[in-house]
């Protein structure tokens with residue numbers, strides 16, 4: 001929320017929406033934060049009035065402090081915290097600019113390897129690689145180590161926070177339930193070695209390409225050379241991007257040919273004008289390919305739009321009849337007209353199917369899945385198989401007992417469906433209705449009959465979770481990407497003793513592991529098992545865990561030695577960036 005408030009104000013001042021604002025990674029709450037009323041009074045006092053809905057009151061103090069420092073008038077909030085109003089003045093804009101300049105200088109001073117625009121000697125390809133695959137210069141082993149360090153850091157911080165819970169939370173019960181965290185050792189549980197991705201290159205099954213102009217002003221389909229919020233608008237083709245599969249590169253290249261021949265201009269994000277905006281590809285290992293093309297249609301007549309759709313269909317169908325080495329077989333072609341300012345595919349406008357069924361299929365752990373254009377599906381299939389296999393292993397399903405598996409944030413149902421045969425029943429909850437439709441069909445394609453789906457937010461369907469009475473109840477929560485701080489906050493809440501808001505016995509982490517689904521990037525999955533109640537006994541008797549204790553002590557010693565030698569990397573610095581671990 002705080003980060004979003006910062007980014008939101010930043011995008012207002014620069015008069016543009018930041019690239020990240022409409023990112024897939026936005027939580028639904030973030031997506032609901034919207035500017036309601038933008039007014040400019042003649043005296044130049046209030047420039048913007050921003051209504052923030054679904055306000056997270058836990059972050060109120062931080063946001064308020066930040067806004068006051070910027071010269072924004074104190075924010076007013078609705079009595080029930082359902083929204084707040086920020087009044088942002090001219091003074092605030094000046095303050096914002098000053099702070100940004102200071103921050104920019106500080107960053108450039110501290111990180112000599114990231115030169116400023118004037119002395120940046122990187123080639124465009126290197127800039128793009130730094131942008132899209134920032135770890136590409138490290139060996140894969142080094143990348144894994146770096147990602148694992150972040151996971152270790154999150155887990156160590158969790159232990160530290162629980163060992164020192166604030167005075168206000170220190171009830172007798174809380175102290176008892178977190179007693180384990182005040183034992184020796186840096187880590188709260190066993191931390192396994194990081195698990196690599198089976199594929200290191202060309203693994204991204206879903207790619208979203210920006211359509212814009214390259215450094216020579218030529219219409220290009222590729223990726224922005226830097227962050228749009230820093231004023232960068234040049235696009236470079238993806239031919240050197242390590243994580244983009246060849247097939248997606250070919251689709252982008254054909255689309256580039258098409259727009260270079262087109263009578264319509266590419267969309268200009270500064271002028272907010274033009275036609276061609278975004279290309280999305282889903283290239284699955286079944287060989288099926290989805291292509292979604294996004295255009296701004298405001299300045300075109302209905303007839304022009306219809307003609308363009310026909311031309312697109314002819315163009316992509318025509319590629320099927322090309323000679324072998326030029327042939328490209330598209331399974332389904334879709335179209336989105338989007339006239340809003342935010343960039344990238346959006347769920348705010350419908351997607352029209354031009355050819356095919358509007359879906360592609362993927363195979364995963366022996367099951368078949370249909371994927372629609374808006375549904376989430378892990379973008380690295382072989383690594384997702386590793387993740388789901390480990391996850392199923394950690395669920396410790398006891399075949400002699402009846403188990404209900406809660407697949408929370410289930411997307412198209414992958415986790416529940418791949419595990420359905422080993423449990424009594426599965427309950428899947430997902431907030432995107434299209435994904436739930438896919439999940440239901442996926443269950444049926446795979447002859448799974450013991451699963452019930454709910455198209456709701458998990459937090460709104462606590463009732464079905466409460467009804468999940470069976471001998472064993474195991475929940476797998478696979479939330480949208482979040483940074484390590486958010487994950488840590490949630491872990492802390494799970495492990496601290498119950499409160500009015502969070503009821504029931506406290507959990508305790510029993511093991512954790514980083515699994516890499518995104519080689520060459522900063523991102524990584526952190527899978528953590530939390531247990532409570534009778535399962536804590538298992539944990540205490542778990543020989544494996546005892547053996548792990550020694551490992552933890554050794555690691556602790558290693559870290560202390562490194563710290564003593566001044567070798568330890570600055571973990572806080574890592575975490576202040578757009579990292580990182582997606583917590584499971």
Ligand SMILES: C[S@@+](CC[C@H](N)C(=O)[O-])C[C@H]1O[C@@H](n2cnc3c(N)ncnc32)[C@H](O)[C@@H]1O
Pocket residue numbers: 028376377378408409410411412413414415429430431432435456457458459478479480481
């Ligand atoms: C990382 S994806 C995981 C999907 C699925 N488990 C998989 O591996 O394919 C996270 C999913 O959570 C959904 N989601 C986000 N917030 C949610 C909420 N509050 N309640 C239910 N689903 C949510 C998103 O729509 C997305 O499909």
